[in-house]
Amino acid sequence: xxxxxxxxxKLGIAVSTVSxxxxxxxxxxxxxxxxxxDTAVEMGYASxxxxxxxxxxxxxxxxxxxxxxxxxxxxxxxxxxxLSAARRHWDVSVVPSNLTMQTAEKFDTYMLKNGxxxxxxxxxxxHDDWVKQLNKTSVPTVLLDxxxxxxxxxxxxxxxxxxxIDLAVDHLxxxxxxxxxxxxxxxxxxxxxxxxxxxxxxxxxxxxxxLEELIEYGYYVPDCAKxxxxxxxxxxxxxxxxxxxxxxSGVIAEVMKQGLKIPExxxxxxxxxxxIAAQLTPSLTTIRQDRIDLGKSAxxxxxxxxxxxxxxxxxxxxxxxxxxxxxxxxTQ
Amino acid sequence: xxxxxxxxxKLGIAVSTVSxxxxxxxxxxxxxxxxxxDTAVEMGYASxxxxxxxxxxxxxxxxxxxxxxxxxxxxxxxxxxxLSAARRHWDVSVVPSNLTMQTAEKFDTYMLKNGxxxxxxxxxxxHDDWVKQLNKTSVPTVLLDxxxxxxxxxxxxxxxxxxxIDLAVDHLxxxxxxxxxxxxxxxxxxxxxxxxxxxxxxxxxxxxxxLEELIEYGYYVPDCAKxxxxxxxxxxxxxxxxxxxxxxSGVIAEVMKQGLKIPExxxxxxxxxxxIAAQLTPSLTTIRQDRIDLGKSAxxxxxxxxxxxxxxxxxxxxxxxxxxxxxxxxTQ
Numbered sequence: 001x002x003x004x005x006x007x008x009x010k011l012g013i014a015v016s017t018v019s020x021x022x023x024x025x026x027x028x029x030x031x032x033x034x035x036x037x038d039t040a041v042e043m044g045y046a047s048x049x050x051x052x053x054x055x056x057x058x059x060x061x062x063x064x065x066x067x068x069x070x071x072x073x074x075x076x077x078x079x080x081x082x083l084s085a086a087r088r089h090w091d092v093s094v095v096p097s098n099l100t101m102q103t104a105e106k107f108d109t110y111m112l113k114n115g116x117x118x119x120x121x122x123x124x125x126x127h128d129d130w131v132k133q134l135n136k137t138s139v140p141t142v143l144l145d146x147x148x149x150x151x152x153x154x155x156x157x158x159x160x161x162x163x164x165i166d167l168a169v170d171h172l173x174x175x176x177x178x179x180x181x182x183x184x185x186x187x188x189x190x191x192x193x194x195x196x197x198x199x200x201x202x203x204x205x206x207x208x209x210x211l212e213e214l215i216e217y218g219y220y221v222p223d224c225a226k227x228x229x230x231x232x233x234x235x236x237x238x239x240x241x242x243x244x245x246x247x248x249s250g251v252i253a254e255v256m257k258q259g260l261k262i263p264e265x266x267x268x269x270x271x272x273x274x275x276i277a278a279q280l281t282p283s284l285t286t287i288r289q290d291r292i293d294l295g296k297s298a299x300x301x302x303x304x305x306x307x308x309x310x311x312x313x314x315x316x317x318x319x320x321x322x323x324x325x326x327x328x329x330x331t332q
Numbered sequence: 333x334x335x336x337x338x339x340x341x342k343l344g345i346a347v348s349t350v351s352x353x354x355x356x357x358x359x360x361x362x363x364x365x366x367x368x369x370d371t372a373v374e375m376g377y378a379s380x381x382x383x384x385x386x387x388x389x390x391x392x393x394x395x396x397x398x399x400x401x402x403x404x405x406x407x408x409x410x411x412x413x414x415l416s417a418a419r420r421h422w423d424v425s426v427v428p429s430n431l432t433m434q435t436a437e438k439f440d441t442y443m444l445k446n447g448x449x450x451x452x453x454x455x456x457x458x459h460d461d462w463v464k465q466l467n468k469t470s471v472p473t474v475l476l477d478x479x480x481x482x483x484x485x486x487x488x489x490x491x492x493x494x495x496x497i498d499l500a501v502d503h504l505x506x507x508x509x510x511x512x513x514x515x516x517x518x519x520x521x522x523x524x525x526x527x528x529x530x531x532x533x534x535x536x537x538x539x540x541x542x543l544e545e546l547i548e549y550g551y552y553v554p555d556c557a558k559x560x561x562x563x564x565x566x567x568x569x570x571x572x573x574x575x576x577x578x579x580x581s582g583v584i585a586e587v588m589k590q591g592l593k594i595p596e597x598x599x600x601x602x603x604x605x606x607x608i609a610a611q612l613t614p615s616l617t618t619i620r621q622d623r624i625d626l627g628k629s630a631x632x633x634x635x636x637x638x639x640x641x642x643x644x645x646x647x648x649x650x651x652x653x654x655x656x657x658x659x660x661x662x663t664q
Contacts, residue, residue, distance in 0.1 A: 149495065150495060150499070150649075152649050152651075160644045160645065163481065163482060163644070167482070290642065293641045293642060293643075296636075296641050297636065297641060297643060300632055300636065300641075304628075304629065304632065309625045309628050309629060309632075309648075310622065310625060310648055310649040310651075311625075311629060311646060311647070311648055311649075312492045312495070312647045312648055312649045313492065313645065313646070313647040314643060314645070314646050314647075315643070315644045315645040315646075316641075316642055316643055316644055317482075317484050317642040317643075317644045319484075319642075
């Protein structure tokens with residue numbers, strides 16, 4: 001593990017300058033500080049520094065996810081995380097991230113500079129620069145719904161899609177549905193891939209045929225429904241499982257636009273159980289992700305990583321919530 | 333949720349008798365106490381009682397697993413669990429279990445009677461009566477290496493077999509091995525099934541052929557090697573991955589008995605990294621399960637379940653430990 005002297009030697013500067021850079025003293029230039037921090041990170045000094053600091057500060061970095069009010073997916077996750085963190089006397093900063101931040105400096109440098117002992121990343125994708133850097137980071141980091149291979153400092157928290165989708169297929173089969181469609185979220189997302197596998201696996205387990213013409217990738221927005229719902233209906237779907245409640249809200253609108261009734265003609269199932277699910281007409285049968293628990297678990301995982309317990313994955317149970325958007329299959 | 337009065341009404345006895353039964357007073361008969369407890373469990377009173385009790389008592393129930401000294405698989409798991417539990421001020425009882433206990437009373441009754449708020453089950457199999465009852469239990473329970481579907485009160489802790497086996501295949505391929513054999517543990521064990529899938533998946537990912545004649549199920553004991561190693565050698569294996577260090581110790585003995593050298597003729601990889609791994613001749617390259625961390629994580633999970641955070645799975649990273657039992661493939 002690199003020492004302050006190693007960093008000073010490498011840069012050909014005084015130990016005191018390195019120390020000033022690491023501690024954010026005001027009498028060195030910003031450029032010099034950046035150089036010191038980048039070198040500290042590169043030489044593996046960062047993690048040691050962060051572990052021995054007395055600070056108990058972690059951050060939630062958010063991108064591409066709404067979180068400002070309770071109707072939005074990120075809100076309760078942050079609440080849950082803060083609740084668990086507060087119980088263990090950790091400070092939590094919530095930091096909206098963007099492309100500029102990620103190109104301005106490396107993830108490890110950002111964390112070191114701000115004195116954070118760990119991070120929870122919400123809404124990031126595998127294409128984000130900071131996520132790409134996680135293969136090598138030594139900063140304890142937790143990702144929602146994304147998995148980094150072979151790095152003991154990074155963990156993944158999420159909801160068990162398999163069991164959730166399996167409960168939905170179970171329910172629909174018990175209502176007589178066999179031609180069940182699946183409108184997934186975005187391609188190239190780990191969680192979409194998991195839900196696809198879950199759907200195909202659960203259909204097979206229930207002796208039902210997962211039909212190619214009834215499975216589509218969309219996006220995690222309501223609008224994607226209008227491209228896929230007409231095709232599902234043409235192909236004889238009697239029920240549609242959606243990879244999010246937002247997609248399901250679009251599906252409900254599109255099915256009604258086609259002059260069909262829910263659940264009399266078509267059953268619809270969502271995923272997430274956002275507050276909107278209960279407010280839709282008809283109210284949405286859905287697979288609940290407990291977002292408070294996701295946040296609490298993310299902190300548990302991060303706390304583990306900070307204390308060198310190398311947790312790789314932590315999955316929560318999905319809960320099945322029956323409401324009004326699913327009913328007996330007519331064409332049975 | 334049933335009340336004490338509900339139980340009294342159902343049994344046609346006084347509330348005070350129910351109360352005595354639940355609290356273990358000495359002035360009612362053992363038979364009456366058993367009846368009260370069984371009824372309390374059946375009516376769903378148990379979990380409420382256990383949650384509101386001031387006791388902070390959990391237990392580790394062990395079956396079919398050695399744990400009495402540091403050379404044995406269970407020892408450090410228990411240490412890790414106790415360390416985490418002590419930090420949160422929970423008492424831990426370690427209870428060797430057996431068939432008689434399991435037939436004498438139901439799991440939930442046992443837990444209620446002894447005032448435990450949760451249990452960690454080590455070494456149990458899906459055939460055990462108490463494990464079969466876990467589909468319905470409302471007692472927070474954590475299983476090592478076994479998964480119970482659709483019960484929010486039960487969680488599973490283990491090591492990520494996939495990544496562990498993948499690291500081993502990676503290593504062997506880099507040494508020029510292509511005819512890699514896999515000697516698995518017992519059939520009908522969830523963890524054996526996972527390791528089988530991991531082996532086949534990782535071989536495919538590395539453009540290697542998982543050959544049927546080089547994959548066998550054995551048992552988690554050294555002795556199983558003598559049945560399978562001769563066949564592997566006949567079929568041209570140059571490396572053998574084993575599902576445990578104990579199996580690997582048997583494989584090393586058998587390979588040597590056949591007049592071959594390790595690693596010059598045959599490479600051998602274990603799984604677990606028990607203390608024995610470093611002591612074997614040659615010392616064993618293996619996939620490490622960090623048992624202290626498994627124990628710590630099991631407590632974290634149990635603590636979560638007790639506080640209604642419905643964690644389903646918690647997996648730890650496997651670590652790859654290179655020692656002397658693997659080397660370059662001669663027949664490359």
